[in-house]
Amino acid sequence: MAAAWIIEWSLHRRDLPILDLRPHILPRDWHAGRVMDYMRCLFWNSALWTPSEALSSINKRKPEGIFIMNEGPRLIYGDATHLVAWFVKDLRIEQGVSGEIVMEWTTPPWSRFNSKTRTFEPLGEPLMRRFVWNR
DSSP states (O other): OEEEEEEEEEOSSTTSOOOOOOOEEEOTTOOHHHHHHHHHHHHHTSTTSOHHHHHHHTTOSSOTTOEEEEOSSEEEEESSSEEEEEEEEEEEEEEOTTSOEEEEEEEOOEEEEETTTTEEEEESOOEEEEEEEOO
């Protein structure tokens, strides 16, 4: 098992032109700001946007209509279709019997900010995730 940042697409429609839904794996020692920069670049360079739309928005700190959230172990960047990054501590990658690559990890629970304690409080339970990649 290993610690890492995992980034996944959350699509609001199945017919969107995202061609590669494979989770991205980033180093565990990257700080949230660097992960967010990676997500911003990935989002604007995706097939959702033309090159001119990407150029006009990628350098903006908060482009219009874009939702940006940092909850510590969970980051979100995008709109209805967005990227979610999780800091996970139990990433496992194994080869299956048919040659497929199986990734498994546990996402931290969703959280909300408690303004009285000035901390994030968990909402719900951690969620097991699995991605199978066939070459």
